Amino acid sequence: MRTGASTGLCVLAAMLFKKRLNMTLLVLANLVSAPFTLFMFVPFMRVGETLTGSAAFPLSVQKIRSLIWSSPGKIVVALFHSMIGWLIIGPIMAFVLIKILTPVLKFVRAKLPDHEKEDPSGPGSMRMGTSRPTSMC
Numbered sequence: 317m318r319t320g321a322s323t324g325l326c327v328l329a330a331m332l333f334k335k336r337l338n339m340t341l342l343v344l345a346n347l348v349s350a351p352f353t354l355f356m357f358v359p360f361m362r363v364g365e366t367l368t369g370s371a372a373f374p375l376s377v378q379k380i381r382s383l384i385w386s387s388p389g390k391i392v393v394a395l396f397h398s399m400i401g402w403l404i405i406g407p408i409m410a411f412v413l414i415k416i417l418t419p420v421l422k423f424v425r426a427k428l429p430d431h432e433k434e435d436p437s438g439p440g441s442m443r444m445g446t447s448r449p450t451s452m453c
Contacts, residue, residue, distance in 0.1 A: 322346055322353075357398055363405060364397030373397070 326346045330339040358375065365372055373394040374380065383390050 322349075360401030360405060361394055361398040363401030364399065367400055367404065368397060370397060 323343070323346055326342045327339075330337045330342050361373060364370075370393070373390070374383070380391070
């Protein structure tokens with residue numbers, strides 16, 4: 317199972333926005349996004365390498381295995397390059413997604429029934445003073 321900073325951030329977001337977020341769906345979305353995170357590692361690393369002017373990190377299994385034992389610092393540098401790529405591309409992706417998803421979500425929200433006008437005690441319940449019991453006499 318995948319754990320880490322993203323799970324912690326999801327829990328924090330759920331605690332901050334507890335009235336607006338469903339914790340179960342938030343964690344499920346986090347877990348479903350794991351393949352995307354792994355898929356985007358190499359492009360982010362390449363962006364970081366380009367920005368820093370570094371040589372490309374070898375991506376064959378044999379070369380990575382040999383680097384683990386001979387010079388693990390190169391793997392740390394590759395991770396650092398990926399973080400740089402994420403820091404550059406992440407905010408741009410977030411901006412684009414916000415611009416695309418905000419109108420879509422507003423449209424979907426407008427189509428949903430308005431729950432704020434409903435009785436807060438729930439459907440089928442009676443508020444005190446709204447109905448009088450009938451007498452048997």
